[in-house]
Amino acid sequence: MYNKYMEMIKENVKERVIIVGTDLGAYPHSLESSMSELVELVKADGAEVVGEITQNLEKFSPKFLIGSGKVNEIKDMIPKLEANAVVFNDELSGVQLRNLEDVFNNFEKFDRKIKVLDRTNLILDIFALRATTYEGKLQVQLAQLNYQLPRLIGIDGWSRTGGGIGTRGPGEQIIETDRRRLLREIDTIKRKLKKAQKNRELTRSRRMENKIPIVSLVGYTNAGKSTLLNRLKISDSKEVFVENMLFATLDPNSRRAQLPDGREYIVSDTVGFVSKLPTKLIEAFKSTLEEIKYSDLILHVIDVSSEDMEIQYKTTMKILKDLEVDLEKVVNVFNKSDKVNISETLVSPKIGGEKVFISAKNGENLDNLLKIISESLPVKLKKVKMKIGYEDSSVLSEVLDNHKSEHLEYLDDGVQLTVTLSIEEYNRFKRYVISDV
Ligand SMILES: Nc1nc2c(ncn2[C@@H]2O[C@H](COP(=O)(O)OP(=O)(O)OP(=O)(O)O)[C@@H](O)[C@H]2O)c(=O)[nH]1
Numbered sequence: 001m002y003n004k005y006m007e008m009i010k011e012n013v014k015e016r017v018i019i020v021g022t023d024l025g026a027y028p029h030s031l032e033s034s035m036s037e038l039v040e041l042v043k044a045d046g047a048e049v050v051g052e053i054t055q056n057l058e059k060f061s062p063k064f065l066i067g068s069g070k071v072n073e074i075k076d077m078i079p080k081l082e083a084n085a086v087v088f089n090d091e092l093s094g095v096q097l098r099n100l101e102d103v104f105n106n107f108e109k110f111d112r113k114i115k116v117l118d119r120t121n122l123i124l125d126i127f128a129l130r131a132t133t134y135e136g137k138l139q140v141q142l143a144q145l146n147y148q149l150p151r152l153i154g155i156d157g158w159s160r161t162g163g164g165i166g167t168r169g170p171g172e173q174i175i176e177t178d179r180r181r182l183l184r185e186i187d188t189i190k191r192k193l194k195k196a197q198k199n200r201e202l203t204r205s206r207r208m209e210n211k212i213p214i215v216s217l218v219g220y221t222n223a224g225k226s227t228l229l230n231r232l233k234i235s236d237s238k239e240v241f242v243e244n245m246l247f248a249t250l251d252p253n254s255r256r257a258q259l260p261d262g263r264e265y266i267v268s269d270t271v272g273f274v275s276k277l278p279t280k281l282i283e284a285f286k287s288t289l290e291e292i293k294y295s296d297l298i299l300h301v302i303d304v305s306s307e308d309m310e311i312q313y314k315t316t317m318k319i320l321k322d323l324e325v326d327l328e329k330v331v332n333v334f335n336k337s338d339k340v341n342i343s344e345t346l347v348s349p350k351i352g353g354e355k356v357f358i359s360a361k362n363g364e365n366l367d368n369l370l371k372i373i374s375e376s377l378p379v380k381l382k383k384v385k386m387k388i389g390y391e392d393s394s395v396l397s398e399v400l401d402n403h404k405s406e407h408l409e410y411l412d413d414g415v416q417l418t419v420t421l422s423i424e425e426y427n428r429f430k431r432y433v434i435s436d437v
């Protein structure tokens, strides 16, 4: 799927986008960093930024979001830059969308259709492009329909033909549908999603029965989660897609991994977070994201080389809090420490909790991280001193055959020994246990 996507990017003449930002909406990012993130988002959607306009605002205008002078400035730029889409960093209402499209398409001799999108719409488009699993696709569809619903007015006269940016997913199919049909569609998708979620819950409960501990990787998009997953997983399983691109991973990936002491666990990669991640999208993905709650340990992967490290950290923490994740389970993993000369004391004191500095790329300090994982995962083995009577010969032979024993003593009425048992064995052989060691 990703190869196909890469080919598409290579083959297609890239769409030319003008991006628009206001300082009013950029909070908590600086406008500059929020806009450079928007550039990356446009790239991740397979288009390119050819122009940028920003405005300092006191408040948003209900008609165009920005001032009408700026709107005209953008209109003048469109033919000069041969742009075919304008992407706003802030969310647009249905009315604003339609008004902007009307102005930008009001040319005498410029016959291309100018599309207007906002950041939410752009992110939804990237997600539609990336979703590969049945559940993931449904979740994106749900978020897209929820996005369209209050903007039906803006869809009036909206002809999104020709494909490309802003047209992926069900967007094209619903142009002429009325609100009721939209609601019906939302309902159907919700029902399908419920079914898919039941299946996933089944897998989860099976995993929990098997008592294989789960380690989840969370963090801002592009922090290096998938790279770390590839480092941790057992070497003969499939590599996870890694790319210097926002939202490289959309659907959750899980792989088996093993600790140096032989214990197995599952390491699970999730969608990256981004600031101003549309609420509708978080809602749609909530059931997948809630899986994080069931993990034994959560590794919060932070790109220590990013200038926006603190904002990115806060964004992820806020989403984790919203999901009601137990923050005690979270360990901060400062990744890409090969890129910057940074020591623990230099990292913002505002980022508390347990910290470890690694490079997922070259494996630096991975043993420290493994030590933390080892210590955090529930110990599934117990060392005990036990005594087994000779009359229970089957138990005796099972224990002696399967375990290396210490302090083995043949007494008059049975055998006394020290062994390491699994929890399952411990429960079965409880009556022979004299004490924990
Ligand atoms: N220098 C350096 N680069 C890294 C390191 N870890 C990851 N990268 C690079 O960072 C980029 C993003 O890595 P990914 O593993 O795809 O990041 P991700 O967090 O999974 O991103 P999304 O799936 O988009 O949320 C890639 O170009 C990686 O090669 C690291 O330790 N050092």
Ligand SMILES: [Mg+2]
Binding pocket: 225, 226, 227, 241, 242, 248, 249, 269
């Ligand atoms: Mg990834």
